[in-house]
Amino acid sequence: MNTLTLHNEKYRTEKLIPSKWDELFLDQALRILRLQKYPECFSVRFLMLKVLLNLRLLKKGFKSDLFFALLLKNHSQKDNFKLLAFTDWIFEEEKSCTKLLLTKVKKPLKKVRVCKDFDKTQFWQWVHADTNFLAYAQTGDEIAIDKMMACFYLKDTFNAETIEEESTFFKNLLPEKKELFLMWYIGNRQVLAQTYDAVFGGEKEETKRRDFGWAGVLDDLSTDVTKMEQVGELNIHNVLFSMNKRIIRDREAQAEAERNNKQKS
Known part of the structure:
Protein backbone atom coordinates (compact mmCIF):
# COMPACT_ATOMS: atom_id res chain seq x y z
CA MET A 1 0.00 0.00 0.00
CA GLU A 92 2.49 -2.44 -16.54
CA GLU A 93 2.74 -4.75 -19.55
CA GLU A 94 2.64 -8.01 -17.58
CA LYS A 95 -0.12 -8.01 -14.99
CA SER A 96 -0.32 -10.74 -12.37
CA CYS A 97 -1.69 -11.57 -8.94
CA THR A 98 -1.74 -14.63 -6.70
CA LYS A 99 -4.65 -14.09 -4.29
CA LEU A 100 -7.18 -11.98 -6.17
CA LEU A 101 -9.67 -14.39 -7.68
CA LEU A 102 -13.28 -14.77 -8.75
CA THR A 103 -14.00 -17.87 -6.64
CA LYS A 104 -17.35 -18.69 -8.26
CA VAL A 105 -18.81 -18.40 -11.74
CA LYS A 106 -22.59 -18.50 -11.78
CA LYS A 107 -25.11 -18.94 -14.56
CA PRO A 108 -28.91 -18.94 -14.71
CA LEU A 109 -30.76 -21.92 -13.19
CA LYS A 110 -28.29 -21.90 -10.29
CA LYS A 111 -25.44 -23.45 -12.25
CA VAL A 112 -22.20 -22.77 -10.35
CA ARG A 113 -18.55 -23.60 -10.93
CA VAL A 114 -16.17 -23.17 -7.98
CA CYS A 115 -12.41 -22.55 -8.05
CA LYS A 116 -10.41 -23.74 -5.07
CA ASP A 117 -7.12 -22.38 -3.79
CA PHE A 118 -4.28 -22.83 -6.30
CA ASP A 119 -2.16 -24.74 -3.78
CA LYS A 120 -4.81 -27.50 -3.65
CA THR A 121 -4.47 -28.25 -7.37
CA GLN A 122 -3.72 -31.78 -8.56
CA PHE A 123 -0.72 -32.16 -10.84
CA TRP A 124 -2.61 -33.46 -13.92
CA GLN A 125 -5.23 -30.75 -13.39
CA TRP A 126 -2.47 -28.15 -13.61
CA VAL A 127 -0.77 -29.91 -16.54
CA HIS A 128 -3.90 -29.60 -18.68
CA ALA A 129 -4.34 -25.97 -17.64
CA ASP A 130 -0.70 -25.14 -18.40
CA THR A 131 -0.87 -26.84 -21.79
CA ASN A 132 -3.75 -24.53 -22.71
CA PHE A 133 -1.93 -21.54 -21.20
CA LEU A 134 1.06 -22.18 -23.47
CA ALA A 135 -1.32 -22.56 -26.42
CA TYR A 136 -2.90 -19.20 -25.58
CA ALA A 137 0.55 -17.58 -25.27
CA GLN A 138 1.42 -18.80 -28.77
CA THR A 139 -1.88 -18.21 -30.59
CA GLY A 140 -3.88 -15.68 -28.53
CA ASP A 141 -6.95 -17.89 -29.00
CA GLU A 142 -9.29 -17.13 -26.09
CA ILE A 143 -10.86 -20.58 -26.30
CA ALA A 144 -7.67 -21.74 -24.56
CA ILE A 145 -8.57 -19.49 -21.59
CA ASP A 146 -12.02 -21.11 -21.43
CA LYS A 147 -10.33 -24.53 -21.30
CA MET A 148 -7.96 -23.30 -18.57
CA MET A 149 -10.93 -22.14 -16.52
CA ALA A 150 -12.60 -25.52 -17.04
CA CYS A 151 -9.58 -27.08 -15.33
CA PHE A 152 -10.02 -24.97 -12.19
CA TYR A 153 -13.71 -24.10 -11.93
CA LEU A 154 -15.19 -27.51 -11.26
CA LYS A 155 -18.71 -28.88 -10.94
CA ASP A 156 -17.38 -31.65 -8.68
CA THR A 157 -14.00 -33.32 -9.36
CA PHE A 158 -11.53 -32.75 -12.18
CA ASN A 159 -12.03 -34.87 -15.29
CA ALA A 160 -9.69 -34.30 -18.24
CA GLU A 161 -12.18 -35.91 -20.64
CA THR A 162 -14.82 -33.21 -20.02
CA ILE A 163 -12.58 -30.12 -20.45
CA GLU A 164 -13.81 -29.43 -23.99
CA GLU A 165 -17.45 -29.68 -22.96
CA GLU A 166 -17.05 -27.74 -19.71
CA SER A 167 -15.13 -24.93 -21.46
CA THR A 168 -18.36 -23.78 -23.16
CA PHE A 169 -19.63 -22.76 -19.69
CA PHE A 170 -17.18 -19.83 -19.79
CA LYS A 171 -17.67 -18.80 -23.43
CA ASN A 172 -19.70 -15.65 -22.70
CA LEU A 173 -18.02 -14.65 -19.44
CA LEU A 174 -17.16 -10.95 -19.21
CA PRO A 175 -13.69 -10.19 -20.65
CA GLU A 176 -12.47 -8.56 -17.42
CA LYS A 177 -13.32 -11.72 -15.45
CA LYS A 178 -11.35 -13.86 -17.90
CA GLU A 179 -8.45 -11.43 -17.72
CA LEU A 180 -8.46 -11.52 -13.92
CA PHE A 181 -8.36 -15.32 -13.99
CA LEU A 182 -5.42 -15.21 -16.43
CA MET A 183 -3.58 -12.77 -14.13
CA TRP A 184 -4.18 -15.11 -11.17
CA TYR A 185 -2.85 -18.07 -13.14
CA ILE A 186 0.24 -16.19 -14.37
CA GLY A 187 1.04 -14.98 -10.85
CA ASN A 188 0.82 -18.46 -9.34
CA ARG A 189 2.78 -19.97 -12.22
CA GLN A 190 5.55 -17.46 -11.54
CA VAL A 191 5.61 -18.59 -7.89
CA LEU A 192 5.96 -22.21 -9.03
CA ALA A 193 8.81 -21.29 -11.39
CA GLN A 194 10.67 -19.46 -8.62
CA THR A 195 10.10 -22.20 -6.03
CA TYR A 196 10.99 -25.14 -8.30
CA ASP A 197 13.52 -23.43 -10.53
CA ALA A 198 15.32 -26.67 -11.46
CA VAL A 199 12.11 -28.00 -13.04
CA PHE A 200 11.28 -24.83 -14.93
CA GLY A 201 14.75 -23.52 -15.69
CA GLY A 202 16.74 -26.57 -16.70
CA GLU A 203 17.64 -26.98 -20.37
CA LYS A 204 17.05 -30.75 -20.27
CA GLU A 205 13.62 -30.33 -18.67
CA GLU A 206 12.71 -27.55 -21.12
CA THR A 207 13.54 -29.89 -24.02
CA LYS A 208 11.34 -32.62 -22.53
CA ARG A 209 8.44 -30.21 -22.08
CA ARG A 210 8.81 -28.98 -25.67
CA ASP A 211 9.00 -32.48 -27.17
CA PHE A 212 6.72 -34.51 -24.89
CA GLY A 213 4.82 -32.02 -22.73
CA TRP A 214 4.81 -32.26 -18.93
CA ALA A 215 4.50 -36.05 -19.21
CA GLY A 216 8.07 -36.04 -20.51
CA VAL A 217 9.26 -34.39 -17.30
CA LEU A 218 7.09 -36.62 -15.12
CA ASP A 219 8.30 -39.95 -16.54
CA ASP A 220 11.43 -39.92 -14.36
CA LEU A 221 9.17 -40.23 -11.30
CA SER A 222 7.01 -43.01 -12.74
CA THR A 223 7.92 -46.62 -13.52
CA ASP A 224 4.89 -47.23 -15.77
CA VAL A 225 1.73 -45.60 -17.10
CA THR A 226 -0.32 -46.70 -14.09
CA LYS A 227 2.17 -45.14 -11.69
CA MET A 228 2.18 -41.95 -13.81
CA GLU A 229 -1.60 -41.63 -13.41
CA GLN A 230 -1.26 -42.07 -9.65
CA VAL A 231 1.46 -39.43 -9.46
CA GLY A 232 -0.68 -37.11 -11.59
CA GLU A 233 -3.42 -37.20 -8.96
CA LEU A 234 -1.07 -35.91 -6.25
CA ASN A 235 -0.88 -32.29 -5.15
CA ILE A 236 1.07 -30.10 -7.55
CA HIS A 237 3.60 -29.05 -4.89
CA ASN A 238 4.33 -32.67 -3.89
CA VAL A 239 5.10 -33.62 -7.48
CA LEU A 240 7.13 -30.53 -8.36
CA PHE A 241 9.09 -30.78 -5.11
CA SER A 242 10.04 -34.39 -5.94
CA MET A 243 10.93 -33.42 -9.52
CA ASN A 244 13.02 -30.49 -8.34
CA LYS A 245 14.87 -32.59 -5.77
CA ARG A 246 15.61 -35.36 -8.26
CA ILE A 247 16.87 -32.97 -10.94
CA ILE A 248 19.22 -31.25 -8.47
CA ARG A 249 20.49 -34.63 -7.24
CA ASP A 250 21.11 -35.82 -10.82
CA ARG A 251 22.96 -32.60 -11.66
CA GLU A 252 25.17 -32.95 -8.60
CA ALA A 253 25.91 -36.59 -9.45
CA GLN A 254 26.78 -35.63 -13.02
CA ALA A 255 29.05 -32.81 -11.84
CA GLU A 256 30.78 -35.19 -9.42
CA ALA A 257 31.30 -37.76 -12.17
CA GLU A 258 32.82 -35.11 -14.46
CA ARG A 259 35.20 -33.98 -11.72
CA ASN A 260 36.30 -37.59 -11.13
CA ASN A 261 36.90 -38.10 -14.84
CA LYS A 262 39.06 -34.99 -15.00
CA GLN A 263 41.15 -36.17 -12.05
CA LYS A 264 41.70 -39.54 -13.69
CA SER A 265 42.77 -37.96 -16.97
Whole structure:
Protein backbone atom coordinates (compact mmCIF):
# COMPACT_ATOMS: atom_id res chain seq x y z
CA MET A 1 0.00 0.00 0.00
CA ASN A 2 1.03 3.61 -0.63
CA THR A 3 -0.03 6.53 1.52
CA LEU A 4 -1.59 9.45 -0.32
CA THR A 5 -1.51 12.76 1.59
CA LEU A 6 -3.58 15.79 0.64
CA HIS A 7 -3.67 19.08 2.51
CA ASN A 8 -4.27 22.80 2.29
CA GLU A 9 -4.24 25.61 4.82
CA LYS A 10 -7.33 24.22 6.59
CA TYR A 11 -7.38 20.47 6.10
CA ARG A 12 -4.99 17.54 5.97
CA THR A 13 -5.99 13.98 5.18
CA GLU A 14 -4.18 10.73 4.47
CA LYS A 15 -5.51 7.67 2.71
CA LEU A 16 -4.00 4.27 1.94
CA ILE A 17 -4.03 3.48 -1.74
CA PRO A 18 -3.30 0.07 -3.34
CA SER A 19 0.03 -0.33 -5.10
CA LYS A 20 -0.48 -3.80 -6.67
CA TRP A 21 -3.33 -5.99 -7.88
CA ASP A 22 -3.42 -8.26 -4.82
CA GLU A 23 -4.18 -5.24 -2.62
CA LEU A 24 -7.44 -4.55 -4.46
CA PHE A 25 -10.91 -5.75 -3.60
CA LEU A 26 -12.45 -7.96 -6.28
CA ASP A 27 -14.93 -5.33 -7.46
CA GLN A 28 -12.16 -2.71 -7.66
CA ALA A 29 -10.03 -4.98 -9.86
CA LEU A 30 -12.90 -5.78 -12.21
CA ARG A 31 -13.85 -2.10 -12.57
CA ILE A 32 -10.26 -1.12 -13.35
CA LEU A 33 -9.84 -3.93 -15.90
CA ARG A 34 -13.08 -2.74 -17.51
CA LEU A 35 -11.74 0.84 -17.65
CA GLN A 36 -8.54 -0.36 -19.30
CA LYS A 37 -10.52 -1.10 -22.45
CA TYR A 38 -10.73 2.68 -22.97
CA PRO A 39 -7.86 4.83 -24.28
CA GLU A 40 -5.24 5.78 -21.69
CA CYS A 41 -6.02 9.43 -21.06
CA PHE A 42 -6.36 11.83 -18.15
CA SER A 43 -10.07 11.21 -17.54
CA VAL A 44 -9.76 7.40 -17.55
CA ARG A 45 -6.75 7.49 -15.24
CA PHE A 46 -8.65 9.82 -12.91
CA LEU A 47 -11.54 7.34 -12.82
CA MET A 48 -9.04 4.59 -11.96
CA LEU A 49 -7.64 6.71 -9.14
CA LYS A 50 -11.14 7.11 -7.75
CA VAL A 51 -11.64 3.35 -7.93
CA LEU A 52 -8.36 2.80 -6.07
CA LEU A 53 -9.53 5.19 -3.38
CA ASN A 54 -12.77 3.19 -3.15
CA LEU A 55 -14.93 6.21 -4.01
CA ARG A 56 -18.06 4.52 -5.25
CA LEU A 57 -20.18 5.87 -8.05
CA LEU A 58 -23.71 6.70 -6.88
CA LYS A 59 -26.77 7.77 -8.89
CA LYS A 60 -26.16 11.45 -8.15
CA GLY A 61 -22.40 11.33 -8.64
CA PHE A 62 -19.40 10.24 -6.63
CA LYS A 63 -19.65 9.76 -2.90
CA SER A 64 -18.88 13.03 -1.18
CA ASP A 65 -16.49 13.07 1.75
CA LEU A 66 -13.76 15.36 3.01
CA PHE A 67 -11.05 13.53 1.08
CA PHE A 68 -12.95 13.67 -2.18
CA ALA A 69 -13.69 17.37 -1.69
CA LEU A 70 -10.00 18.08 -1.22
CA LEU A 71 -9.12 15.96 -4.23
CA LEU A 72 -11.43 17.82 -6.60
CA LYS A 73 -11.61 21.38 -5.29
CA ASN A 74 -8.28 22.16 -3.69
CA HIS A 75 -5.83 20.76 -6.20
CA SER A 76 -4.70 22.24 -9.45
CA GLN A 77 -4.58 20.35 -12.73
CA LYS A 78 -0.81 20.06 -12.31
CA ASP A 79 -1.21 18.51 -8.85
CA ASN A 80 -3.82 16.10 -10.16
CA PHE A 81 -1.38 14.86 -12.82
CA LYS A 82 1.06 14.08 -10.00
CA LEU A 83 -1.67 12.15 -8.21
CA LEU A 84 -2.17 10.01 -11.30
CA ALA A 85 1.34 8.56 -10.83
CA PHE A 86 -0.34 6.34 -8.24
CA THR A 87 -2.00 4.49 -11.15
CA ASP A 88 1.20 3.76 -13.10
CA TRP A 89 1.43 0.13 -11.92
CA ILE A 90 -1.97 -0.58 -13.49
CA PHE A 91 -0.45 -0.07 -16.95
CA GLU A 92 2.49 -2.44 -16.54
CA GLU A 93 2.74 -4.75 -19.55
CA GLU A 94 2.64 -8.01 -17.58
CA LYS A 95 -0.12 -8.01 -14.99
CA SER A 96 -0.32 -10.74 -12.37
CA CYS A 97 -1.69 -11.57 -8.94
CA THR A 98 -1.74 -14.63 -6.70
CA LYS A 99 -4.65 -14.09 -4.29
CA LEU A 100 -7.18 -11.98 -6.17
CA LEU A 101 -9.67 -14.39 -7.68
CA LEU A 102 -13.28 -14.77 -8.75
CA THR A 103 -14.00 -17.87 -6.64
CA LYS A 104 -17.35 -18.69 -8.26
CA VAL A 105 -18.81 -18.40 -11.74
CA LYS A 106 -22.59 -18.50 -11.78
CA LYS A 107 -25.11 -18.94 -14.56
CA PRO A 108 -28.91 -18.94 -14.71
CA LEU A 109 -30.76 -21.92 -13.19
CA LYS A 110 -28.29 -21.90 -10.29
CA LYS A 111 -25.44 -23.45 -12.25
CA VAL A 112 -22.20 -22.77 -10.35
CA ARG A 113 -18.55 -23.60 -10.93
CA VAL A 114 -16.17 -23.17 -7.98
CA CYS A 115 -12.41 -22.55 -8.05
CA LYS A 116 -10.41 -23.74 -5.07
CA ASP A 117 -7.12 -22.38 -3.79
CA PHE A 118 -4.28 -22.83 -6.30
CA ASP A 119 -2.16 -24.74 -3.78
CA LYS A 120 -4.81 -27.50 -3.65
CA THR A 121 -4.47 -28.25 -7.37
CA GLN A 122 -3.72 -31.78 -8.56
CA PHE A 123 -0.72 -32.16 -10.84
CA TRP A 124 -2.61 -33.46 -13.92
CA GLN A 125 -5.23 -30.75 -13.39
CA TRP A 126 -2.47 -28.15 -13.61
CA VAL A 127 -0.77 -29.91 -16.54
CA HIS A 128 -3.90 -29.60 -18.68
CA ALA A 129 -4.34 -25.97 -17.64
CA ASP A 130 -0.70 -25.14 -18.40
CA THR A 131 -0.87 -26.84 -21.79
CA ASN A 132 -3.75 -24.53 -22.71
CA PHE A 133 -1.93 -21.54 -21.20
CA LEU A 134 1.06 -22.18 -23.47
CA ALA A 135 -1.32 -22.56 -26.42
CA TYR A 136 -2.90 -19.20 -25.58
CA ALA A 137 0.55 -17.58 -25.27
CA GLN A 138 1.42 -18.80 -28.77
CA THR A 139 -1.88 -18.21 -30.59
CA GLY A 140 -3.88 -15.68 -28.53
CA ASP A 141 -6.95 -17.89 -29.00
CA GLU A 142 -9.29 -17.13 -26.09
CA ILE A 143 -10.86 -20.58 -26.30
CA ALA A 144 -7.67 -21.74 -24.56
CA ILE A 145 -8.57 -19.49 -21.59
CA ASP A 146 -12.02 -21.11 -21.43
CA LYS A 147 -10.33 -24.53 -21.30
CA MET A 148 -7.96 -23.30 -18.57
CA MET A 149 -10.93 -22.14 -16.52
CA ALA A 150 -12.60 -25.52 -17.04
CA CYS A 151 -9.58 -27.08 -15.33
CA PHE A 152 -10.02 -24.97 -12.19
CA TYR A 153 -13.71 -24.10 -11.93
CA LEU A 154 -15.19 -27.51 -11.26
CA LYS A 155 -18.71 -28.88 -10.94
CA ASP A 156 -17.38 -31.65 -8.68
CA THR A 157 -14.00 -33.32 -9.36
CA PHE A 158 -11.53 -32.75 -12.18
CA ASN A 159 -12.03 -34.87 -15.29
CA ALA A 160 -9.69 -34.30 -18.24
CA GLU A 161 -12.18 -35.91 -20.64
CA THR A 162 -14.82 -33.21 -20.02
CA ILE A 163 -12.58 -30.12 -20.45
CA GLU A 164 -13.81 -29.43 -23.99
CA GLU A 165 -17.45 -29.68 -22.96
CA GLU A 166 -17.05 -27.74 -19.71
CA SER A 167 -15.13 -24.93 -21.46
CA THR A 168 -18.36 -23.78 -23.16
CA PHE A 169 -19.63 -22.76 -19.69
CA PHE A 170 -17.18 -19.83 -19.79
CA LYS A 171 -17.67 -18.80 -23.43
CA ASN A 172 -19.70 -15.65 -22.70
CA LEU A 173 -18.02 -14.65 -19.44
CA LEU A 174 -17.16 -10.95 -19.21
CA PRO A 175 -13.69 -10.19 -20.65
CA GLU A 176 -12.47 -8.56 -17.42
CA LYS A 177 -13.32 -11.72 -15.45
CA LYS A 178 -11.35 -13.86 -17.90
CA GLU A 179 -8.45 -11.43 -17.72
CA LEU A 180 -8.46 -11.52 -13.92
CA PHE A 181 -8.36 -15.32 -13.99
CA LEU A 182 -5.42 -15.21 -16.43
CA MET A 183 -3.58 -12.77 -14.13
CA TRP A 184 -4.18 -15.11 -11.17
CA TYR A 185 -2.85 -18.07 -13.14
CA ILE A 186 0.24 -16.19 -14.37
CA GLY A 187 1.04 -14.98 -10.85
CA ASN A 188 0.82 -18.46 -9.34
CA ARG A 189 2.78 -19.97 -12.22
CA GLN A 190 5.55 -17.46 -11.54
CA VAL A 191 5.61 -18.59 -7.89
CA LEU A 192 5.96 -22.21 -9.03
CA ALA A 193 8.81 -21.29 -11.39
CA GLN A 194 10.67 -19.46 -8.62
CA THR A 195 10.10 -22.20 -6.03
CA TYR A 196 10.99 -25.14 -8.30
CA ASP A 197 13.52 -23.43 -10.53
CA ALA A 198 15.32 -26.67 -11.46
CA VAL A 199 12.11 -28.00 -13.04
CA PHE A 200 11.28 -24.83 -14.93
CA GLY A 201 14.75 -23.52 -15.69
CA GLY A 202 16.74 -26.57 -16.70
CA GLU A 203 17.64 -26.98 -20.37
CA LYS A 204 17.05 -30.75 -20.27
CA GLU A 205 13.62 -30.33 -18.67
CA GLU A 206 12.71 -27.55 -21.12
CA THR A 207 13.54 -29.89 -24.02
CA LYS A 208 11.34 -32.62 -22.53
CA ARG A 209 8.44 -30.21 -22.08
CA ARG A 210 8.81 -28.98 -25.67
CA ASP A 211 9.00 -32.48 -27.17
CA PHE A 212 6.72 -34.51 -24.89
CA GLY A 213 4.82 -32.02 -22.73
CA TRP A 214 4.81 -32.26 -18.93
CA ALA A 215 4.50 -36.05 -19.21
CA GLY A 216 8.07 -36.04 -20.51
CA VAL A 217 9.26 -34.39 -17.30
CA LEU A 218 7.09 -36.62 -15.12
CA ASP A 219 8.30 -39.95 -16.54
CA ASP A 220 11.43 -39.92 -14.36
CA LEU A 221 9.17 -40.23 -11.30
CA SER A 222 7.01 -43.01 -12.74
CA THR A 223 7.92 -46.62 -13.52
CA ASP A 224 4.89 -47.23 -15.77
CA VAL A 225 1.73 -45.60 -17.10
CA THR A 226 -0.32 -46.70 -14.09
CA LYS A 227 2.17 -45.14 -11.69
CA MET A 228 2.18 -41.95 -13.81
CA GLU A 229 -1.60 -41.63 -13.41
CA GLN A 230 -1.26 -42.07 -9.65
CA VAL A 231 1.46 -39.43 -9.46
CA GLY A 232 -0.68 -37.11 -11.59
CA GLU A 233 -3.42 -37.20 -8.96
CA LEU A 234 -1.07 -35.91 -6.25
CA ASN A 235 -0.88 -32.29 -5.15
CA ILE A 236 1.07 -30.10 -7.55
CA HIS A 237 3.60 -29.05 -4.89
CA ASN A 238 4.33 -32.67 -3.89
CA VAL A 239 5.10 -33.62 -7.48
CA LEU A 240 7.13 -30.53 -8.36
CA PHE A 241 9.09 -30.78 -5.11
CA SER A 242 10.04 -34.39 -5.94
CA MET A 243 10.93 -33.42 -9.52
CA ASN A 244 13.02 -30.49 -8.34
CA LYS A 245 14.87 -32.59 -5.77
CA ARG A 246 15.61 -35.36 -8.26
CA ILE A 247 16.87 -32.97 -10.94
CA ILE A 248 19.22 -31.25 -8.47
CA ARG A 249 20.49 -34.63 -7.24
CA ASP A 250 21.11 -35.82 -10.82
CA ARG A 251 22.96 -32.60 -11.66
CA GLU A 252 25.17 -32.95 -8.60
CA ALA A 253 25.91 -36.59 -9.45
CA GLN A 254 26.78 -35.63 -13.02
CA ALA A 255 29.05 -32.81 -11.84
CA GLU A 256 30.78 -35.19 -9.42
CA ALA A 257 31.30 -37.76 -12.17
CA GLU A 258 32.82 -35.11 -14.46
CA ARG A 259 35.20 -33.98 -11.72
CA ASN A 260 36.30 -37.59 -11.13
CA ASN A 261 36.90 -38.10 -14.84
CA LYS A 262 39.06 -34.99 -15.00
CA GLN A 263 41.15 -36.17 -12.05
CA LYS A 264 41.70 -39.54 -13.69
CA SER A 265 42.77 -37.96 -16.97
